[in-house]
Amino acid sequence: MEVPKDQMISLLENGLYDSAQMLGCFLVSSAVTSVEVSPYTKAETLVLQGDAFYGEKEFRRALSMYKQALQQCKISPKQTATSRSSLSTSSRSSSPNSTTFSAINENEVKFKITLCHCALNENRAALAEIEGIPSKARTLRMNLTIGKLYRISRHNRSAVSCYKDCLRLCPYVLEAIVALAELGVSSKEILSLFPQTPTRGRTAFDFSDSVRWLHKYVEAQCCIASNDYKGGLEYLSELLQRFPNNVHILLEIAKVEAIIGKSEEAIMNFEKVRSIDPFVMTYMDEYAMLLSSKSDQSKLNKLVHDLLNIDPARAETFVALSLLWEKKDERRALAYAEKSIRIDERLMLGHITKGRLFLSLNRPDTAVTAFRAAQELKSDLRSYQGLVRSYLSLSKLKEALYAAREAMKIMPQSAKALKLVGDVHASNSSGRDKARKFYESSLRLEPGYLDAALALAELHVDEGRTKDAICLLERYIKDCADDSLHTKLAQVFAATNMHSEALSHFQAALRINPQNNEAKKGLERLEKQMKGIDPDAPEEDEENEVEDAEGEPEDNDLL
DSSP states (O other): OOSOHHHHHHHHHTTOHHHHHHHHHHHHHHHHHOSSSOHHHHHHHHHHHHHHHHHTTOHHHHHHHHHHHHHHHHHSOOOOHHHHHTTOGGGSOOSTTOOOOSSOOHHHHHHHHHHHHHHTTOHHHHHHHHTTSOGGGOOHHHHHHHHHHHHHTTOHHHHHHHHHHHHHHOTTOHHHHHHHHHTTOOHHHHHTTSOOSOOTTOOHHHHHHHTHHHHHHHHHHHHHHTTOHHHHHHHHHHHHHHSTTOHHHHHHHHHHHHHTTOHHHHHHHHHHHHHHOTTOOTTHHHHHHHHHHTTOHHHHHHHHHHHHHHOTTSHHHHHHHHHHHTTTOHHHHHHHHHHHHHHOTTOHHHHHHHHHHHHHTTOHHHHHHHHHHHHHHOOOHHHHHHHHHHHHHTTOHHHHHHHHHHHHHHOTTOHHHHHHHHHHHHTSGGGHHHHHHHHHHHHHHOTTOHHHHHHHHHHHHHTTOHHHHHHHHHHHHHHOOOHHHHHHHHHHHHHTTOHHHHHHHHHHHHHHOTTOHHHHHHHHHHHHHHTTOOTTSOOTTHHHHHHHHHHSOOOOOOO
16 A cells, blocks of 8 residues: 555554544545455545544544445455454554554444544434444443433433443443432442452452442432432532542532532532632532522623633533623523533533523523423422422412422422422412411521521511511521521511611612612612602603613624
């Protein structure tokens, strides 16, 4: 052959993919036009060129080369059993950029085709291709890939089987442990997959002691997956003591704290992670959600700026962008949320953010679909909260109550789930007694849960027990300087014409959180009342403002 194949291999091994694909054109041309070159040699050449294209992220071209290589294999005489045994998958990597060739291993080429389909988000085609590789011939990476594809396709039983095969080959595949836990496999069953004998050169005691942390990691993930967040945090805290400043464990702790409403602790842990590793992207959507809930626009803006510099193509970046624009331009925020889902449809917060925005846009029916999509990924309390709000907006009390009870069934020791059931009962005047019982139960379970305290205060006001509402809120304000408590208390005072007290608490709320829009609007309304102006009267230039707004060109470039 006029073009030396070993030079092509050398270029690929050195990551010089652009040069490799240029040289590959000569190599392919020489091999294909020569009648003396065997089909297997042609197939090798096509695979090499495919690897060059894959390295340049030209996945369609790589796919074409790999498929042509398989066609060459089919027209070639079948190899003997002896020669096939020499192509053991353990002798080479099955990466598209693996270039140590002695002959073609068709299973590895099929896997390269699978990886191309995955890169192009063609999951169905990827699954069909990788299923053609016999299970006994699959490498660790192949098992992990097919497990992910089965999970995306909702073939959960098959996914469990593949993830188990991963752990039988290597118990340290942590993403397989997490996946099995989320698919409902018990910690006992997961641990049974681990090797029960010591490795060569170690005593049984050394072996057991060295993987004790791994056992705790399994327990932690199974607790979290089954909504036993308290147990999960205990195991993760033990792991953190053994592995201080472990970014992965800190992120897991912060994520759980965010889910259960320990916002301040979660924010501290996310900030600690970013101080250790400023370029981390994992769970930064969760961190953005926390900053948004705290109305900390300055930190959220800084986070979005950082994420755009680190990786502007990640789904987490677009969730953060959506949250940044949520209060300024809902249509733009929605476009970002939808973009995050297109990038990674399994990112739960993308669906939750989308659902929240549809609620803000008064489209609760579409919000239900978004929250249901989030719920299919993970039975997270936030998806249930979104569903309940959506159903209540649609006046579907039966569906709202079913969703709230489902949340309580899944998380029986959750104060937030109890409060959610109370919210449904409170929406109907005949259910206020039941609502009060659920709110009080929620506060007994978690005395510091402010949302339940605020809901109970609102219920007192609705039932005309203003003094009870004031006493409850003042008691909580003594222990917690929270802007939402001051805002609610100010609203109660304003409703009873206690203007000076209302003014004091609106101002206190804005000192704590200058971005509190509810406090801003309440203060503006109160100041009008104190000046003897009707706060509900329309502004003089309101019509002119509307006309001006209509005259502005619409910004269609949301991204």
